Amino acid sequence: MVxxxxxxxxxxxxxxxxxxxxxxAPPPSFDQAQHPLFVTWKKVVNGGDPRLRGCxxxxxxxxxxxxxxxxxxxxxxRDRRFxxxxxxxxxxxxxxxxxxxxxxxxxxxxxxxxxxxxIIIEFxxxxxxxxxxxxxxxxxxxxxxxxxxEAIDSLxxxxxxxGPITDELRMQLQLxxxxxxxFTMHYSEYVSYVKEIRGEAxxxxxxxxxx
Numbered sequence: 001m002v003x004x005x006x007x008x009x010x011x012x013x014x015x016x017x018x019x020x021x022x023x024x025a026p027p028p029s030f031d032q033a034q035h036p037l038f039v040t041w042k043k044v045v046n047g048g049d050p051r052l053r054g055c056x057x058x059x060x061x062x063x064x065x066x067x068x069x070x071x072x073x074x075x076x077x078r079d080r081r082f083x084x085x086x087x088x089x090x091x092x093x094x095x096x097x098x099x100x101x102x103x104x105x106x107x108x109x110x111x112x113x114x115x116x117x118x119i120i121i122e123f124x125x126x127x128x129x130x131x132x133x134x135x136x137x138x139x140x141x142x143x144x145x146x147x148x149x150e151a152i153d154s155l156x157x158x159x160x161x162x163g164p165i166t167d168e169l170r171m172q173l174q175l176x177x178x179x180x181x182x183f184t185m186h187y188s189e190y191v192s193y194v195k196e197i198r199g200e201a202x203x204x205x206x207x208x209x210x211x
Contacts, residue, residue: 001101002031002033002035002064002099003099003181003183004097004098004099004180004181004182004183005030005097005183006183006185006193007028007029007030008028008030008064008068008097008099008183009095009096009097009183009184009185009190010028010029010185010190010193010194011025011028011029011030011065011068011069011072012039012068012072012095012097013072013095013185013187013190013202014026014028014202015068015069015072015073016072016073016076016085016090017090017202017204019073019077020087020090020204020205021203021204021205022205025069026198028065028068030064030065031064032063032064032065033063033064034061034062034063034064035061035062035064035067035099035100035101036057036058036059036060036061036062036099036100036178037057037058037062037064037067037068037071037097037098037099037100038055038056038057038058038071038075038097038098038100038137038180039054039055039056039057039068039071039072039074039075039076039095039096039097039098040052040054040055040075040095040096040097040098040137041053041054041055041075041076041085041093041094041095042093042094042095042096043089043092043093043094044092044093044094044186045092050094052082053076053079053082053085053089053093054075054076054077054079054081054082054085055075055079055137056071056074056075056078056079057071057075057098057100058071059100059120059135068097072095087204090187090204091187091188092187093186093187094184094185094186094187095184095185095187095190096182096183096184097182097183098137098180098181098182099180099181099182100118100178100179100180101178101179101180101181102178102179103176103177103178104176104177104178105174105175105176106119106175106176106177108171108173108175109121109148109152109170109171109173109175110148110149110152111175111177112148112175112177114141114142114146114148114151115138115139115141115142116138116179117138117177117178117179118135118136118137118138118140118177118178118179118180119135119136119151119152119155119175119176119177119178120133120134120135120175120176120177120178121133121134121135121152121155121156121159121173121174121175122173122174122176123156123159123161123169123172123173123174124172125160125161125163126163126169127161127163132156132159132160132161133159134155134156134158134159134160135155136151136154136155136158137180137182138178138179138180139182149170152170152173153165153170156169156170156173190202
């Protein structure tokens, strides 16, 4: 099984820096494989708690090299919840790569463990008769301090449902649980790594585009 590692996060930073410089990222130093994955960007300002700036990925297996390249940029620049990350934010960023594993069908909406499992819900919207779905990665509920039910209710809203949340609706959810490995690196750690491995720090072009 492939686990998230430092080289994967370095490749995400390389990809974003290369985008701002209108260049191609250096080839990655990890092996090719097929896995579901997510790339998360957070911003750390004045020593405060990291704040989400973008998180997008795929629940279907993708080649790691192409998948990380695509989602490093998509999560940084096209997460509709946030404005695109600008080049001058790079020094404040941390990046997390999550590799998803061990998909299991849960017995009900409470059949999962906080911190251990990520969750995917699917359900039929009783108002619009459309199918809705959404996911939270394993660390989300713990980071937010939620109970299982609070996480489920938040996920129902994330899926786009605005009607009343009842026990009947919760019991109708189809829930899939999964696990993940993850690796997180701050931009300063990325710079130190690049200096050590490549002999010079990453350079951001003076006239690089913001996004």
